[in-house]
Every structure is written in structure tokens, then in C-alpha cells.
Amino acid sequence: MIEFIETIFINLFFLCLTVSLFIILNRLRRGPSLADRVIAADLFTALLISAIAVGAIYLDEPAYFDIALVLAVIGFLGTIVFARFIDSQGQQPRPQQEEGSRDDE
């Protein structure tokens, strides 16, 4: 019985990851601003980190955990670099974005 519950939990984990992957890709496609896309990419990195940590458990190989650790570092650096990029883009006068932050019905 308890193995059955464990199998259900693992399958629910992969189901949640698949559904949220599609939601994240949808937000990457139509984020109103560049910062929304950067947040979506950040959440995508978090999803990959969780999936790799679970994969290390699934394959019984503790060396795979290093991939998740390196991915955390790389994701942090990428977010910092994107923040600097958006910040330096804001120096030039640009037209304000339209109100369209309420785009999702």
C-alpha cells in the first residue's frame, strides 16, 4: 500500500512539473515587459534544479547533485546580468509601456 502512495506522489511531482512548464513557457511568450520574461526564466531554472535533485534520487547517483548546485549559481549570475541589462536600457528615454499588465483573462 505504501509503495502505491509513493508511486502516486512521484507521478504527481512530474505532472505538476509538466503543467507548470507549459504555464512558464506561455508567460515567456507574452510577458508584457522584459522583466516578466526574466522572472519566468528564473522560475524555469528553479524547476530544473528541483527536477535534477529528484533525478539524482531516482538514479541513485549523488554526483548528479553537483549539476543542480552549478545550475543554481549560473541561474543567479544570469538573473543579475539581465537586471543590469534592463537597468542600462532604462537610461535612454523610452516611451512608457502601455497599461497592459492586466492582459490575462
Next chain:
Amino acid sequence: MMNDFIISFLIFLSGLFIFLAALGLKRFPDLYCRMHATCKASTIAKFCSFGAAAIYFWNTGGGFLLKLIGAMVFLLLTVPVSAHLIARAGYKRGAKPCPETWHDDYAKTF
């Protein structure tokens, strides 16, 4: 085995929090609300999966647990910093708060 049950439950919690973060990313009206949803929930999801790895690889040598605790501390330090930087850059770029916002102190500095 009780251990395997705890591990699988932590894995399920990790997936659930990733899903909640993605739901917030889809439904919230605003850049700042979305960031509020994703950064906290993704931190909890990473902690749950790392905790599952810590219980599973409890007897593994080679400083595995030390590496895992180091990764947790690193995540705890870096996720708020990156969220703050993205929020500030988005505000400077002109991402407006949603119309229900009634308090905006950062507008005075511009």
C-alpha cells in the same frame, strides 16, 4: 518504509510549490505580484527537494551533506538579492504597478 514515504512526500511538496509559483506567474496582474509569488515559492520548492536528497543520501560520505547545506545557504542568500535587482530594474524601465496599488514610495525618488 517510513523513510521512503517522507522522501516521496517531500518530492511531492516540491512539485506542488513549483506548480503554485507557476500559477501565481500566470494569474497575478503585476510584475511585483508575480515576483512575490515566484521567488518565495521556488525557494520552498528547492528546499523540499534538497531535503529529500539529504534524507536519501544520509549515509553517503564525501561531504555530501556539507555541500547540500552550503547550497541551501547560497540559495537563501541569493534569491532575494536577484528579486530585488529585477524589481528595481523593472521599475526604472517603466513597469507600472497594478491599479489597485495605493502606496508607492519609490515614485518620489524619480
